[in-house]
Amino acid sequence: MSTEWRTWSRASRCRPQRIARPRDESEVVAELGRAAAAGQTVRAVGAGHSFNSLVCTDGTLLDMSSCAGVERIDPDASTVTVRAGTSLAALNTALHRAGMALPNAGTITSQTVAGALATGNHGTGLAHGPFAGLAVALRLVTADGTVRDCDERSDPELLRCARTSLGALGVVTRVTVRVVPAFRLRSAPGSRPLEELLDGFDEWAGSADHVSATWLPWLDNASTRALHRTEDRADRGARLRPLLSSVEEVRCGLAGLASRLGPGMVRWVSQTLPPYRPPASYVDSSFQAFSFPQPVRFFALEHALALAGVPDAVRELRGALRRFGLYSPYALLMRVGAADDAPLSPAYGRATGYVNLTVPRSARYVELLRMVEHVLREHGARPHWGKAHTATAEILRPRYPEWDTFARMRAELDPDGRFTNDHLARLLGEPARMRAGR
Ligand SMILES: Cc1cc2nc3c(=O)[nH]c(=O)nc-3n(C[C@H](O)[C@H](O)[C@H](O)COP(=O)(O)OP(=O)(O)OC[C@H]3O[C@@H](n4cnc5c(N)ncnc54)[C@H](O)[C@@H]3O)c2cc1C
Structure with a gap:
């Protein structure tokens, strides 16, 4: 009997039908032959x-977590070569030991290198593109087993x-990624009216190496966080932060559970339980400062917008969220990033502002996610490929100037659709030979 995967x-x-755990490239090639x-x-x-069905299949699932490990750190070239199933956490640790680091990162480190690329x-920072932009070389095994x-x-x-x-x-079995000498960051929290933040959004976006802002729809003020490079040593606040972040995550989780009693409960619980107080200002190693524990499971949506379009989109969202009738206990998160040139990168060709909404894992929040997606879509947004969204090829194609470049590569490398599933067929269309066979 087949095993369920979630x-x-x-x-x-x-x-x-089969879950395989290849340990190296030759086993990947063998699994592809077996599947064919x-x-x-x-x-x-x-x-x-x-947060979606990207991975799902009723055929063979290749669990790449055993294809892991750092192969080579080259300080002269400022690169690391790593196996694709390595977690970002393991990569960070190996780099730290070698006095190196990733220049930027998202909020958790459980993902694999290949999943994060794909x-x-x-993370956030106007000078930094997506993680995939750091990849200078990679190896992949294609549908016919060619390496x-x-x-x-x-x-x-x-x-x-x-x-x-x-x-x-x-x-993907192996990736070489650009790295930098290890560095520390000072985290500086702040608060200001959302309207003021949006008025000066471009300026705020470039005001520190890494900036983020969060906003709860029933409040007027947004909380901000800036990370600046520093030579100072890590301090006590760094040790407290994981604990405080975990408490905040649990608080959101409890407010989410309370939402089952009625929509007004979210705001009541959020305001009644002691509020999150980030450590005033603290210093930590870069990779520790970027991420924080997220022990409570949730759903999330995130869209990439042209940086200049974020203020209008968030202003419209503010009204829509306040009218909706059900709040998420998680704050709306705004981050920024540099343009990228991968044809399917959500940051393709434009400085980008990312707008994220996290919600409790409850069916009643699905409508809220749909509403937010609809508003952001009207502002030219591109969905995060790994988060909840309902986009189709028809919606996506005009948003990606090099859509056809990717489609040609897919037709060449996987004409029979060995790597497709229902989710991909909806996003990218059916592979070349499947279409021809109709
Ligand atoms: C708590 C939490 C926090 C998050 N924070 C952020 C954040 O701060 N920033 C952000 O951008 N995203 C964030 N995400 C989203 C997440 O980083 C991405 O969706 C990422 O894909 C997850 O990596 P993964 O290893 O789990 O990949 P999976 O979900 O397992 O796979 C994702 C895709 O990669 C493909 N893939 C995986 N391995 C290979 C391989 N070896 N070869 C070819 N294709 C492969 C899969 O087929 C699939 O299409 C967060 C998610 C969670 C749950």
């Missing part, structure tokens, strides 16, 4: 931290497409 958030589940002989489709999975994972290496010189077009591929081009 995402971290439990938002999606499937029953693959059995007429099965194949999906690779990293840590299962996407979905356009990002392809690409880098910026040998095959820049394949590299660009494979950097953010949704797992549609092949199984």
Whole structure:
């Protein structure tokens, strides 16, 4: 009997006929041969931290977590070569020991390198593109079992497409990523009226190496966080932060449970339980400062907008969220990033502002997510590939100037749709030969 597989958030589940755990490239090649002989489709999975059905299959699921480990850190070239199933946490630890670091990162480190690449994972900072933009070389096994290496010189077009591929081009087994000397960051929290933040959004976005802002719809003020590079040593606030963040996550989780008693309960619980007080200002290693524990499972939506379009989009959202009748206990999160050139990167071709909404795992929040998605879509947003969304190829294609570049690469590397599933068919259309066979 087949075993059920579920995402971290439990938002999606499937029953693959086979779950394989290849330990190296040769085992990946063997699994692809086996799947082809059995007429099965194949999906690779990293840590299962996407909030949709990207990974789901009723064929073969390739769990890449055993294809892990750092192969080489090259301080002269400022690169690290790592196996695709390595978690970002393990990568951070290995880099830290070698006096190196990733220049930027998102809020957790459980994801695998390949999963983070494939979905356009990002942190925040106007000088920093998505994680995938750091990849200077990678190796993938394509549908017919061919092992392809690409880098910026040998095959820049394949590299660009494979950097953010949704797992549609092949199984990535190895990646070389640009790194920097290890550094520390000072975290400085702040608060200001949301309207003031939006009025000066561009200026605020460039005011520190990494900035983020959160806002609860029933409040007038937004909370801000700036991370500045510093030579100062890590201090006591750094040790407290994981604890305080966990308490805040639990508080949101409890408010989410209370929402089942009535929509007004979210605001009541959020205001009654002691509010989150971030450590005033503290210093920590970069990779510790970027991330925080998120022990409570949730659903999330995130969209990438042109940076200049964020203020109007958030102003419209403010009204829509206040009218909706059900609040999320989690604050709306705003982050920023540099443009990217991978054809399917949500940051393709434009300085980007990311707007994220997290909600409790309850069916009553699905409508709220749909409403927010609708508002952001009207502002030219592109959905985060790893988060909840309902976009289709028809909606996405006009938003990606190099959509056809990726489509051609997919048709060349996977003409029979070995790596497709229902979710990808909705997003990217059906692969070349399936269409021709109709
Ligand atoms: C608590 C939490 C916090 C998050 N915070 C952020 C954040 O701060 N910023 C952000 O941008 N995102 C964030 N995300 C989203 C998450 O980082 C991405 O969705 C990412 O894909 C998850 O990586 P994964 O290893 O779990 O990939 P999975 O979800 O397992 O897979 C994602 C995609 O990658 C493909 N894939 C995986 N491995 C391979 C491989 N070896 N070869 C080819 N394709 C492969 C899969 O087929 C699938 O298409 C967060 C998610 C959670 C649950």
